[in-house]
Structure formats: C-alpha cells, structure tokens
Amino acid sequence: MNLPRSIAARRALGLAPALITVAIFMVLPMLILLVFSFLEADPYGGVEPRFSVEAYIQLLYEIDFDDALVFNPIYLGIIWRSIFLALVATVGCLILGFPVAYFITRQDPRMQNLMLYLITLPFWTNQLVRVYSWILILAKDGVIEQPLKAVGILDGSLGMMYSNGAIAIGLVYSYLPLMVLPIYASLEKLDFRLIEAAHDLYADRMKVMREIITPLAMPGIIAGCILVFVPSLGAFIAPDLLGGGKKLMLGSLIHLQFASSRNWPFGSAIAICLLMLVMVALMVQARSAAKRRAMEAGR
C-alpha cells in the first residue's frame, strides 16, 4: 500500500472516519431537508420534484378565497411561543440546577458520584413515560389538586394542565440534568481555596457567590443554558402531552407536518427555521465566549 507522504494527506486520512460520519449523519440529512423545503408537497406524503418556495410563503401567509396572499400570524406565534418557553425553561433549569450542582460539589467524592448517578438516572427511562407522569401530577383531580380539595382549600380546578406553565414545567423537568452536569463540571474544578481567600478579604457568602463562584462557573452555566435551550426549542413530547396540542411549539408543528398533515416541504421549511434559530443562539454564545477569552488574555 502506498502511504501518503505529506502530513496534510496523512491528517486527512486520519480524520476521514470522522468526516465521513459527519457527512452521512449530519450534512446529508440537512441537505435533504433543505432540498425538500424547496419542493412541492405530494398530498399523500413525500414530495413532488418541482421547485417551489411555497413552503416558506406558507410560514407567513395564507391564501384566501380570492387567491390573494394574506398575512397569517399563526406560525409566527408558534415560533415566538417556542422561543419564549425555551427561555423560560432555560432560566428555570438554571435557577434549580445551579444550587443543585453547587451542593453536589460540596459533598465527599463517594456522595458526589451517587448524586450524579441519581441526576442522570431519568435518562435511562423513557421520556414519554416521564413526561406522562406529570399529567397525573398536574391533571384535574390529580396528585396536587386532590389533597387540596380534601382539606377544603380548593374547589373547582386550578387548571394547570394544557397551559404554557405545564409545558414549561415539563421542559424544565426533562432537561434539568443537562443544566446540572456542565455546571457541576465547572464548579468541581473550582479551587475552594479561592473562596477562603475571598472570605479573608471581607467578602460575605453572597459576595463570594457573586464575585468568585458565578464568574468561574460561567463556562458551565453557558454550556448548560445552550444544552437546555436548544432541545427545548424543538421539543414536542412535553408540548404535546402537557400542552394538549392546543399550545403548539415548533417541534410539535414539524411533527404534525410529517405525520398527519403530510406536508413534508412545509415541515422541512419549519425545521430549517428552527435550525437557524439554534445557529443564532450558538453564534451569540460563541461571540461572548470569544470576548471573554480575549478579556482573560488581558486585552
């Protein structure tokens, strides 16, 4: 066999498996998605191989009885709700996840491992089942309402199910581990002696948290936020089950296009939109990380 001589060629050879994997499993599907979004829908599912931008037009407009294009805010509303709920879920995960991560780092190593194991445990059960259990909790006459009624605090129903709140709870619950783990990873590296030094220099607990712990945990916080925000944006199990199909999010909408509506180009177009939203989020993160690194380098 002829060994390639130049370093560049060898490097290419070494990287080939990774590049091929990325090409087959990431680039190719996205290209298909992109192509589909510019084709015409076959009413029986699939696509007709004719170029069309109708799918994108459909995002913003609908055709009324006179064949005129009329602005249709429904899908924009869904996009907006998706962003809003994903943000709520991210903030919720951060508020719950940070103290948990901090608490874990303060335990002895054996306890830490046990707790991390417990945090990741839900990943081993089916997400559908886990989210479904929230229906039992939030439902009318469910786990929360029944005791309240029994002691007479409540009559009627709180109406917790099928609301934005229920979806947010479901999202926070689903993605909390994705927030805890990266924050734990960065807190765990934190030198506890720095905290002592800050106390020595007249910082009380609150100030230590604000001045030392939070800034040093920032890489983990940002990673956690991205890891929660991105899948929340495209989630469909929690919105479907807890939003009852009344409060659609992007994920459910896409799901709908491929399953019952049989409008693949439209589904693809929404997926492309989602992809762009995610890319914007990642770019914002990359910019701020670059800025921080530049600052850390003392410039």
Add this chain to the structure above:
Amino acid sequence: MSESDATNALSVRNVVKQFGSGPNAVTALNNVSVDIQSNEFFTLLGPSGCGKTTLLRLTAGFEQPTAGEIFLFGEEIEDLPPHERPVNTVFQHYALFPHMTVEENIGFGLRMQKWSGPEIRARVNETLALVKMEQFATRKPVQLSGGQQQRIALARALAPRPKVLLLDEPLSALDLKLRQAMRNELKTLQRETGITFIFVTHDQEEALTMSDRIAVMSAGLIQQIGAPLEIYERPINRFVADFIGDTNFIETRIDQVSGNRALCVAGGELQFETDVVDGHGIGDAVTLAVRPERITLQKTMLRSKDMPVIEEATYLGTDTSYEINIGDGVVVTVRDQNAEAGMGRFAAGENVKLTFSDGAARMLVD
C-alpha cells in the same frame, strides 16, 4: 475567662484543635498559648505537620478552636467569621483570583469593604508601588511568574491595611536567589508598614534572618519562644537544638558543680563548663548541646591515641566539616572556616586540639 492585654496584637490562650473525632482524631494543636506583640515580626517555625498552618487558619477564622481562646487586640474573636476579622492572609499557594486582573485582585478587599472608587484606585497604585509591580497592573495572574504572583498576593493582603498579616510559607515556591531577595523586602515592608506579621516557615534560616521573635513548634506544641539569638544560642530542649542549626549532642555526667556552673567531662578528657539546669547535681546523666562552629581546632605536634583524631573531613565550600573522635567512641562534628583556598586545614587521621569558648556547651532540660 482570662483577660488579654490590649497591647498584644494576638493572644492565643490554651488553644486545642482537633480534626475528626473518635479513634482517628488528629490533634493538630495541643494546648498552645502565645502572645504576639503589636508591630512584631513573629515567626512560627517547625517541621511539616506540626500545626503551623492550623494556628494561622484559626487566627484567620477558617477553623474553630476545639478549646481555648483567641484575642485580637484584646477582643475575643473565635465567634467572628473570617470576613469580619481585620486580618489578611498571604496564602502559600497565593490563591489569586484567576478571572481578575492584578489591579482587581488587589482592589478586591477594598471593594468588599465599600471603599469609594477613587480611594480604591489610589490605594491599589500605592500598594503596587510598594511591591514594585506597577507595570503589571492590567495583567491576569496566569501571565505572571511565581515571584510576581507572590508579590501580588502580598499586595492584595496588605491593601486593606489589616491589623495583622498572616503569611503561610509565602516564599517556599521561589528559587533561592529570589527567596533571599524577598526576605529583605518582606522585612523592610514590615518595618515600613508597622503591621504585625505572623510568618510561617519550616526554613530555619528564613526564621533566623527575618524575625523579631520565633516560636519553635513540634507535634502541635510550642517548644520555645524567643528572639533568634536566644533560640539559637539557648535552645531549651533537644528538639529545638536539633531543629535549629546543627548540633552535637554529647551524653555525659556532671563531674563537679560550683554555684550554678557545672563541669562535665566527655570523651577522653574534654571538659565542658555550662550553666547547670535546676534539679541536677553531681553524677547525674545529662545531654550537652554544642554547636559545630563553636569548637575551634588547633594544630598539635603531639601524637597519641588518646588525643582527638579526625575521622572524616567533608569540604563544604565556605567551611570544612570534620568528624572528630574525642575518645571513648564519642564523635563530634566541628566546622572550620576555609580561610584559605584548598581542602581545609586537616586531613583524616590527624590529631587535633579542641578548644571552645565559655558558652559553647549548653545543658539541655530533657
């Protein structure tokens, strides 16, 4: 509850510190009492694990004493959290905040104490000048060398004008030359600022050159407290004599006593005159401590197997160290300065005459 003299910067009274409990409890400090005066450069000296850091951490407030009291300028402080104690620490590992610049590090304590912006800036610049690091103000700690980081750690601890500065082996990470230079700078700084320094080290030379007073510790106990000269010249027990400098320990018996002076004979016929330790009398077995540089060697024409004989000569650069058999199997180490170039004045096998000054030998308590 005992009272404390307010002229003492720090008073430690019967402090015990135990880590853990039950069978694997560690007693890091075992009933330690010490008074440190205001403006003093006080050094805690002792081998690894003797409890030096623990004593500092109790003073800074990172640990609570198991028993005993700690007073700062007459005020009892065991119940104060670290951030309410007017004490700052220079940590052995510096503990500079990696996400802050040099300026921000130094200003941190001031900011936490709610100094105003202009005040902070002025004090930071002043302190930077004090440690001669003005041109590094905007760097991050990772961009500094070990010695530079050490100065910033010092500046950061000095900036809030603490009443007492605690220094935990701050020089141990530096190379020899830098360490020697920093010794002088620290000493000068202490004199200029008038702040009480409590300095921890296990380097006896550092302790002897810098301190006003030294506390020699071992195994959670303070063995002796005194000025460097006192510690070196008049060690009260074998541990102190052994830990500070080199010492010959000579086991012997008291031969004669007159007043508070005793005469002991060691080896063949070497006579040592020392102060007698209370409670000892003629015939008692005692240990004498004699510093190797206090014994003077003289050439002798006499040749005899009863005379001290050089067994081994070791060239040390400035000195030559001789192992000398003084008879009866007693071997002493003697240091002789190399006044002339060469391998030293004597060779192995030569007979020598030993003489020593009055206070050369010291009777130990134990």
